[in-house]
Amino acid sequence: MAERNVDELKKIRDVVSQDLLGGRIDLLLGWEKGHYWWQSRPLFAAREEDLEKLTWDSFCAVNLSRYLLEELKDHQKVGVLVKGCDSRAFNRLLQDNMVKREQVILYGLPCPGMLDYKLIVHYAEAEPVGIVEQNGQVVIKTAAGEKTADRQQLLMEKCRGCLYPDPVVYDQLLLEPQGVKEVEERFKSIEELESLSDEERYAYWEKELSRCLRCYACRQACPYCSCRECFVEQENPRWQGRAYQPSENFMFHLIRAYHGVGRCIDCGECQRACPVDIPLQELNRKLIKDINELYGHYEAGLDNETEPPLLTYRPDDPAAFSEK
Numbered sequence: 001m002a003e004r005n006v007d008e009l010k011k012i013r014d015v016v017s018q019d020l021l022g023g024r025i026d027l028l029l030g031w032e033k034g035h036y037w038w039q040s041r042p043l044f045a046a047r048e049e050d051l052e053k054l055t056w057d058s059f060c061a062v063n064l065s066r067y068l069l070e071e072l073k074d075h076q077k078v079g080v081l082v083k084g085c086d087s088r089a090f091n092r093l094l095q096d097n098m099v100k101r102e103q104v105i106l107y108g109l110p111c112p113g114m115l116d117y118k119l120i121v122h123y124a125e126a127e128p129v130g131i132v133e134q135n136g137q138v139v140i141k142t143a144a145g146e147k148t149a150d151r152q153q154l155l156m157e158k159c160r161g162c163l164y165p166d167p168v169v170y171d172q173l174l175l176e177p178q179g180v181k182e183v184e185e186r187f188k189s190i191e192e193l194e195s196l197s198d199e200e201r202y203a204y205w206e207k208e209l210s211r212c213l214r215c216y217a218c219r220q221a222c223p224y225c226s227c228r229e230c231f232v233e234q235e236n237p238r239w240q241g242r243a244y245q246p247s248e249n250f251m252f253h254l255i256r257a258y259h260g261v262g263r264c265i266d267c268g269e270c271q272r273a274c275p276v277d278i279p280l281q282e283l284n285r286k287l288i289k290d291i292n293e294l295y296g297h298y299e300a301g302l303d304n305e306t307e308p309p310l311l312t313y314r315p316d317d318p319a320a321f322s323e324k
């Protein structure tokens, strides 16, 4: 059991149900409970009865905008529930011309942050059987009794570093805004990595990336990875071998990271999807930090108009690379 706010869920269900019944949308992308109480997975609701499964709890981390790429092939008008990160992912897809604005209705859900099951287990020191949330506190239930934790302590890493919990684009805002957040030390771990020698940094990434299975879950979850054919699957030229090789792992991550320069919305979905916990956000944030330092502050996905720095040219752009 992981319900957070039944009133909020009722409000969301009432609005989307009206739109689905009235034909304003022919599919709703939302969340439903997964196999475990601490999992909420995407819900594809085409009929009113599907909406009985709709959920809105502290485990709705999956970014739904990415699913538009497939669903817009079969549906004329799709409704999507968007948290802050889903809405920025939508802007990213819009800017890449991968979706059409008029085919999508965005229902904005200001987001209090999602909880990390591993942190809940760690804090409970036993297997949790459910949680109850009240006034910023989380009561964790285990077979041995209850333990109460501050909600902030149990947030996913991506949510602790989230600057924009409120949707930045929507047609209808369904809940009360949370407000822009101040996140201290967003780049602290990056600065620590930067302070290492080249050899130490190489050893760090060699160790981390040696675990990569090349399952490509990170790519599948990512809103900037929207190419119709990814370089890893191209046969001619073949950029990426199929066999497990540490050098091939490096190749995959370096090319993918460079494809994301100025386009990564820092949503953390790649890292959340990774089955072997590779700290992909450190790669992404290093590039965000570099872009900010070289080209001025830029946050991808905040709007659809501002061009990413590497897609524009200014006479005073740093040109150290070409000058060498």
Ligand code: SF4
Pocket (backbone or CB within 6 Å): 060, 061, 083, 084, 085, 086, 111, 112, 113, 114, 158, 159, 160, 162, 163, 164, 165, 166, 267
């Ligand atoms: S990254 Fe931000 S908007 Fe997305 S789930 Fe976390 S707190 Fe919510």
Ligand code: SF4
Pocket (backbone or CB within 6 Å): 211, 212, 213, 214, 215, 216, 217, 218, 219, 270, 273, 274, 275, 276, 277, 278, 280
């Ligand atoms: S999700 Fe993790 S294991 Fe899979 S390809 Fe990406 S980094 Fe490698």
Ligand code: SF4
Pocket (backbone or CB within 6 Å): 218, 221, 222, 223, 224, 225, 260, 263, 264, 265, 266, 267, 268, 269, 270, 271, 284
């Ligand atoms: S690279 Fe990761 S953090 Fe960046 S947009 Fe893709 S999924 Fe989000």
